Amino acid sequence: MFKKLKKRWEINSNLQLVIILIVFSITGSLSVMIRNPIFEYFSIDADTNIFLKILLSILIITPTYQVLLLILGTLLGQFRFFWNFEKKMLSRFQRKSNKTARKSC
Template sequence: MQKLKAKWGINSNFQLVIIFIVFAITGSSSVYVAKPFLEFINLDRTHFPENFWGSFGYYALRILLIFPFYQVLLVLIGTLFGQFKFFWNFEKKMLNRLSRGTLFGSVKK
């Protein structure tokens, strides 16, 4: 735990527990929110064929939607738990690593 705390620049075990709780809530919430959003835009499961490719298409779309929901919810829920600075820096780092400066452009630190 000490290595993780040092890597993330965290001082207390309490803050580490809060960060783990935020990650858990955000992961569950992003999966939960994706299904009603697909229904809202009229792309629920019934609009896909009942074969392999229909299932694959639906779940691929749902997974693609989970990613942006996760990014937004991570910062929002982190803010509610008083960890905005940590999660904002975490987001910037993650988007920079994903983009390598091309897809999203370089996110300023």
């Protein structure tokens, strides 16, 4: 399994793989933790509509996650990997929106 990841991500060392996996883990946890104070600030609590909470969670967590990936990746010496990872991810969103726009015309 790790060999496949290393090949897919074009990395060579096991240490680099471990660092990348740690960055993904920390980033996921931090982005969810950051959501809570933002919800408190805007008085979003248990009485708030569940669909609104889900939408706001997506809108808060997604960009937070992207920024944290770059920051933590840079701090741990993996900026190039995470920069390329971000570019791939953003290009996937762009392709889907372009396909949708073409279909609706």
